[in-house]
Amino acid sequence: MTEAGGHIHLILPDATERRACFRVLAEGGGRVVRSFASADDWFEAGADADCAILLFHWRQPGYRTGGAVLDRVGGRSEVAAFVAASQLDIAETRAILRGGAHDLLPAPLDPRLVRRTIDGAVAEWQARQPALARRREAERRLSTLTPRERDILDAIASGLGNKAIARQLDLSPRTVEVHRANIMRRAGAGSVAELLRLQFTAEMAHGNPVHFGAIDGTIAAGRAIAIL
Secondary structure: OOOOOOEEEEEOOOHHHHHHHHHHHHOOOOOOEEEEOOHHHHHHOOHHHHEEEEEEEOOOOOOOOHHHHHHHHOOOOOOEEEEEEOEEOHHHHHHHHHOOOOEEEEOOOOHHHHHHHHHHHHHHHHHHHHHHHHHHHHHHHHOOOOHHHHHHHHHHHOOOOHHHHHHHHOOOHHHHHHHHHHHHHHHOOOOHHHHHHHHHHHHOOOOOOOOOHHHHHHHHHOOOOEEO
16 A cells, blocks of 8 residues: 555554554555644645545544544545544534444554454455546546536436437437537547446445444443443
């Protein structure tokens, strides 16, 4: 995970915990691990641009909160965000889960659990890269389409023929044919099937699943995270 966009970031206010987690994650080399003492430091460094996996405490010193961090990365399918917390109320728990967090970890953090968790996230991240690359390429090839051409492409994807598209968009069939030829040329598609593959690939959602195992396991063991 040394390429751009493939870094592991830690936002951990406690220096001892931060050093321990950094050490265990950087062990063996081959990864770029960056650590920050606060969400303020992370924002000021503009570090979210190269982040693939993020571990941060929900409680943050300074101006930016854990919620602000999650708002920045929660909707990005290429980032897996892990939240560490020792105590959460119901509103906070809902905000974390609805905000797109990948998982919750009990605080104080156990470096061994952190290593196992992040190792799994790294494997998932690496497995997703080919699909994400195909999606970015499809988005690039369709990015030059005009709004009208996108309307026609949507209609083609819905299975409509030229005459039906013309009626739906109040155009002449000949105009639809011209737009259709332009779409094929702009997208670099050699066939309608290839064009539709590009459309479906570009629209494919790659959301990060939320796992509840960390919370459930913590409650069952009578440790760390308490839902008030």
